[in-house]
Amino acid sequence: MAMLHEAKNIGSSSAEKHPFDVDKIRQDFPALGLRVYGKPLVYLDNAASTQKPVSVLDEEDRCYREYYSNVHRGVHYLSQKATEAYEQARRKVQGFVGAARPEEIVFVRGTTEGINLVASTFGRGRVEAGDEVLITEMEHHSNIVPWQMLCEQTGATLRVAPIDDRGEVILEEYEKLLNERTRLAAMVYVSNALGTINPVERMIEMAHAQDVPVLVDGAQAVPHMKVDVQALDCDFFVFSGHKMFGPTGIGALYGRWDLLSAMPPYQGGGEMIRSVSFAKTEYAEPPARFEAGTPNIVGAIALGAAVDYLQGLGLEAIRQYESGLLDYATEALSAVPGVRLVGTATHRASVVSFLIEGAHPHDVGTILDREGIAVRAGHHCAQPVMDHFGVPATVRASLALYNTRQEIDRLVTGVAKVQEIFG
Ligand code: PLP
Numbered sequence: 001m002a003m004l005h006e007a008k009n010i011g012s013s014s015a016e017k018h019p020f021d022v023d024k025i026r027q028d029f030p031a032l033g034l035r036v037y038g039k040p041l042v043y044l045d046n047a048a049s050t051q052k053p054v055s056v057l058d059e060e061d062r063c064y065r066e067y068y069s070n071v072h073r074g075v076h077y078l079s080q081k082a083t084e085a086y087e088q089a090r091r092k093v094q095g096f097v098g099a100a101r102p103e104e105i106v107f108v109r110g111t112t113e114g115i116n117l118v119a120s121t122f123g124r125g126r127v128e129a130g131d132e133v134l135i136t137e138m139e140h141h142s143n144i145v146p147w148q149m150l151c152e153q154t155g156a157t158l159r160v161a162p163i164d165d166r167g168e169v170i171l172e173e174y175e176k177l178l179n180e181r182t183r184l185a186a187m188v189y190v191s192n193a194l195g196t197i198n199p200v201e202r203m204i205e206m207a208h209a210q211d212v213p214v215l216v217d218g219a220q221a222v223p224h225m226k227v228d229v230q231a232l233d234c235d236f237f238v239f240s241g242h243k244m245f246g247p248t249g250i251g252a253l254y255g256r257w258d259l260l261s262a263m264p265p266y267q268g269g270g271e272m273i274r275s276v277s278f279a280k281t282e283y284a285e286p287p288a289r290f291e292a293g294t295p296n297i298v299g300a301i302a303l304g305a306a307v308d309y310l311q312g313l314g315l316e317a318i319r320q321y322e323s324g325l326l327d328y329a330t331e332a333l334s335a336v337p338g339v340r341l342v343g344t345a346t347h348r349a350s351v352v353s354f355l356i357e358g359a360h361p362h363d364v365g366t367i368l369d370r371e372g373i374a375v376r377a378g379h380h381c382a383q384p385v386m387d388h389f390g391v392p393a394t395v396r397a398s399l400a401l402y403n404t405r406q407e408i409d410r411l412v413t414g415v416a417k418v419q420e421i422f423g
Pocket of ligand 1 (some may be wrong): 047048109110111112113140142143188190191192217219220240381
């Protein structure tokens with residue numbers, strides 16, 4: 001059978017301008033050589049978590065073997081080496097997101113913890129009964145529930161900006177929802193369920209016009225495009241390491257210095273203090289103020305290695321390559337009779353969410369798995385998005401920089417197999 005990738009050439013012109021050697025890149029990822037049920041793995045669950053390149057794995061290993069100790073506390077050689085590497089990782093993350101200074105980067109467990117930190121410190125100090133917090137209908141649960149909890153605790157109201165049937169925020173509605181009661185806005189940069197790239201610059205501008213500070217959930221943005229928090233002019237930005245080829249259990253919160261330095265601590269304990277007595281504790285300056293206890297030292301250092309890896313390939317080259325691949329996947333799947341795409345925004349990254357007529361997404365996921373194809377079936381922690389489209393779940397293929405057109409062809413063949421089974 002003539003495969004689609006041979007017959008079509010979508011997006012190749014941009015790839016030619018920025019040569020991107022995906023075969024070579026794939027060699028960096030040991031997991032991509034796995035076989036599943038005897039078939040070569042096709043890994044299309046990158047929005048949930050990405051595979052890791054050798055450079056990240058090696059840095060973790062090297063750290064534990066050669067320069068591991070607790071950070072910030074020791075005068076001895078190893079502690080100083082580990083501290084240096086940990087703080088260097090912070091500077092790498094600072095450069096990666098374009099923060100003005102390293103102290104604006106707080107290491108957290110991931111996006112979820114970053115949002116909870118902001119909600120329970122900045123949010124608690126700012127939001128009162130009668131106030132409003134504005135989010136959008138396409139948020140991940142981790143950018144809904146912490147704000148809902150904040151509203152319950154304070155008597156504020158959670159307002160939700162609607163999306164249209166393509167999966168785009170309706171900007172006029174967004175603007176209308178911003179008012180003198182709005183104390184905080186939080187929005188996803190790239191939707192994990194739909195792939196929509198939100199016009200966050202515009203939305204931040206609208207919020208700032210009403211003096212509303214903004215948190216951007218960048219979990220699905222950082223693996224796919226260059227982010228510059230100063231150009232975006234956001235007040236907070238959060239992301240997870242494990243979705244950008246780094247380890248699990250580490251992520252970062254960017255906060256504008258003037259806001260961070262005025263915020264109370266999140267958790268109490270060691271590391272986050274200047275001095276402690278039973279009468280009074282004085283807190284350290286950020287970022288230490290928000291990093292109570294022994295941090296994920298090796299995770300942060302390996303996240304630094306992931307930043308190096310992405311920057312080595314070039315974020316713009318990655319964006320262009322993936323954009324061609326996403327066009328290819330979108331066109332290939334939408335050409336299959338009986339397949340319905342969920343989320344057709346003009347600007348999308350990485351994600352194709354779809355349904356196959358007559359087949360439950362979970363069955364689709366199971367059948368594809370037997371073909372060696374890893375996709376996700378479910379609500380993708382975005383149940384309100386599913387409600388909007390009137391479906392309980394979708395099948396989600398999410399792409400990363402190492403995926404290929406041949407893999408998309410395998411997915412399309414797998415979809416045909418599902419359709420055969422479900423007649
Ligand atoms: N926000 C978005 C858009 C996501 O896709 C995810 C994870 O899927 C999260 C937040 C939560 O990330 P984590 O589980 O790493 O905290």
